[in-house]
Amino acid sequence: TQLLEQSPQFLSIQEGENLTVYCNSSSVFSSLQWYRQEPGEGPVLLVTVVTGGEVKKLKRLTFQFGDARKDSSLHITAAQPGDTGLYLCAGGASGSARQLTFGSGTQLTVLP
Amino acid sequence: DAGVIQSPRHEVTEMGQEVTLRCKPISGHDYLFWYRQTMMRGLELLIYFNNNVPIDDSGMPEDRFSAKMPNASFSTLKIQPSEPRDSAVYFCASSGASGTFRTDTQYFGPGTRLTVL
Numbered sequence: 217t218q219l220l221e222q223s224p225q226f227l228s229i230q231e232g233e234n235l236t237v238y239c240n241s242s243s244v245f246s247s248l249q250w251y252r253q254e255p256g257e258g259p260v261l262l263v264t265v266v267t268g269g270e271v272k273k274l275k276r277l278t279f280q281f282g283d284a285r286k287d288s289s290l291h292i293t294a295a296q297p298g299d300t301g302l303y304l305c306a307g308g309a310s311g312s313a314r315q316l317t318f319g320s321g322t323q324l325t326v327l328p
Numbered sequence: 329d330a331g332v333i334q335s336p337r338h339e340v341t342e343m344g345q346e347v348t349l350r351c352k353p354i355s356g357h358d359y360l361f362w363y364r365q366t367m368m369r370g371l372e373l374l375i376y377f378n379n380n381v382p383i384d385d386s387g388m389p390e391d392r393f394s395a396k397m398p399n400a401s402f403s404t405l406k407i408q409p410s411e412p413r414d415s416a417v418y419f420c421a422s423s424g425a426s427g428t429f430r431t432d433t434q435y436f437g438p439g440t441r442l443t444v445l
Contacts, residue, residue, distance in 0.1 A: 257436075257438055257439070258332070258419050258439055259371070259419075261435075304370075304371065314361075314376060314383075314432060314434075315373060316373065316434065317373075318370055320370045321371075
């Protein structure tokens with residue numbers, strides 16, 4: 217069974233601060249996706265990375281896939297209250313058609 | 329497009345009762361997934377279908393759970409009999425055949441919050 221561990225589990229910061237969320241596994245993934253989930257809603261895809269070492273930027277969010285494709289990080293610069301939510305990483309297993317393994321999630325709260 | 333539609337949004341039932349959750353995927357999508365989310369276990373894949381055929385049901389917790397997809401626009405997840413430990417938010421998601429599997433986007437519905445008393 218492939219597992220994805222996220223850290224920290226909870227994070228509460230002030231508006232304007234920077235933060236990094238980590239997603240780690242001992243398994244290799246063919247792709248790594250990051251989702252954000254708001255209360256009462258389903259997760260929404262933010263980004264997909266597929267190449268080891270790949271870096272993608274989405275406005276103030278920077279996503280990186282580890283060189284060995286076992287880990288990933290999400291960095292938010294100058295966090296805003298609108299960034300508040302549950303951030304989930306999800307790994308696509310090699311050889312599997314469409315299955316994703318989700319991490320345990322990081323609950324981010326950005327205080328104004 | 330209306331997105332993935334799930335019903336009901338909330339369900340409260342008593343232990344031992346049958347519960348049926350419903351999902352309408354995005355039109356044209358050929359993959360449908362059922363997930364369960366709890367604080368303790370996070371988001372877990374229960375079963376997924378491709379072209380209405382179940383591909384992997386290894387995540388279904390036990391025989392009390394069953395899922396069907398009679399056509400491309402409808403799926404159900406049934407729990408019979410329900411137990412308090414089944415209380416969770418159940419999500420349905422769908423994805424399309426476009427792109428490679430490594431870059432597929434799963435579109436989630438709003439979920440059904442199930443409470444079993």
